[in-house]
Amino acid sequence: MGFLSNTLVVLLLVGGVWLARLVARDRYWRENATQLWRRRPLALITLALFLLIGVLDSVGWVGGGASGEDDVAALRSRTLIDRLFQPERFTEASYSAPLARLSFYGGQPLKHPGKHLLGTDILGRDVVYRACKGVRVALLIGGFTSLIVIPIALLFGVFAGYFGKRIDDAVFFLMTVLASVPSLLLLIALVMVMGRGTLQVCIALGITGWVHFCRIARGETLKLREAEFVDAARALGVSDLTIIRRHVLPNIAHLIIITFALSFTGLVLAETILSYLGIGLDGSWGQMIDQARNELSRTPIIWWNLAGASVALFVLILAVNMIADALRDIIDPRTRREGR
């Protein structure tokens, strides 16, 4: 597990660097990127921070736990975030308030007074630590799902749009059928049927979100197929696959990026609903919120669990929403014309 996630992180980082180089080389993307940075610096920094936490939480190795732990715990791989917070050393009594020094009954000093910035949950785990662990899950939901979905949707959508006829009919029918089922119900049905796990939830989210990408890719390809430069390429005898690679894909890339940014928030928010229904991902913010929802009615009120998870969720969603909004304004030629 540890090895797999380490390799994935390395692959993702390499992919990110490759993408950044691509962006830097192409004038169009470089201009858009600088404009995005100029418009939304705060949101981009926030997102980068979340990404950093996510990466730190994905790199881990075995060993270095507290002394006197059992064999199972000793063999578990610990990520950098785990090593930073060392949750096993600083477990407190359940529900200690933020920065509490004394216990509620009798005023006894706590085990780790003033150590927990946002208090602890029912099992005495640090809330800040749990919120940080949630970052990786959220990014996994939004990012990993899209990583599965976008290539498949592009393949289907572009081929349907480009070749038309039978392929288009088949893909269009598949899209209609999947789009006919209300997405939340389809999502629930898929998770119920496939079981509860990270990969299953991501696949379920992917199947539900796939149609949206595919429709956009198909529609745009239909338009591009009639474009003059595609005609010219065809007249010169360029093969279909080369036309798709060289002329179609670069021209729908911007739409895919916008759709990705827009659907990211939808995916993460959908997971909170799944968590409430008891079929969410382990360690997600949705699960934290779900566990904390009855704590508000305790006296004295326990608010820090709910606050920790929901503020983290809110900040990430807001940052991505802002970026998506700005991206759409920058890239989409329709809104661009309107702005001027």
Place this chain on the structure above:
Amino acid sequence: MGAYLIRRVGYGLITVLGVLFLLFVLFFAVTDPDDIARKAVGERARPEVYALWKKNHGYDRPLLLNRAYAAGDSRRYTDTLLFDHYRRMLTFDFGNSDADDSLIARRLKEGMGPSLSLTVPLFAFGLVLGVLLALFVAFFRETYIDRAVLVLCMLTMSIAGLLYIISGQYLIGMLLKWFPISGFAFEPYLAGRFLALPVLVGVVSGIGADVRLYRTIFVEESNRDYVRTARAKGCGEVRVMLAHVLRNALIPILSNIVITIPFLFTGALLLESFFGIPGLGSLTVEAIQGNDFSTLRTMVYLGALLFIAGQILTDISYALADPRVRLT
């Protein structure tokens, strides 16, 4: 028009068959009927009980091909899960719940009323408030009011639906004690008191996205030529917005909304479950938590059916309004 109508409805029917096949794959082929039975009667049930349960719920047949019959016998194909699934869904014979053996059709009938009493006011208030607010913002477009409301919309869109419900119940139900936290009654006055909070929470949680969408439509409309003409002939800005822009913008707004009307019947999953409204949303949530696959299957099917019906109605009304559609 007739040919278009037939083609459109025909395609809708084929889509329904496709959805049913998807459901079959999900609920019979991917989920092993044995698993469903085991979850329903328990891991340690005797084999007889287990077999009887499967027989009673119709899970005892083979998936695609019943080899118990000879090759020429039509029952070789009809006495299977696939055929039975299609037959029952298409004749609206939903059978019994996997969890407690109650008739699904009866529970659907019972849940429809409470669901509609939540979703219809939610829909109406949300639409009116959204359009009014968007109109207001579009009136002040490119000013600080516009900016402020748009930022506010972005903020409200970034909060999870779960949080609206939790904080609404806590603030209004527990601290201010304006409305009961949860519950339902069929008597009108009580129902109104019980429904006020979920409707309020639902409207607030959905308003951000609506206002942004409607505002875009309004702003797009107000750049059109006829608006300039109206201004040129001396209409005031208020009259331009209300008499010209609003009326023309209602078409794209309505076409966005017609498609959501069928879902008023399937209820609101989270709201109903949190506020204890015994509607179809609660039924779905119960089905998920109780591993009740037959009820869940029925709800997904009904949702898809309503969506397809709504789409056909939208397309037909488009065809009536615009002759170009009919010819394509």
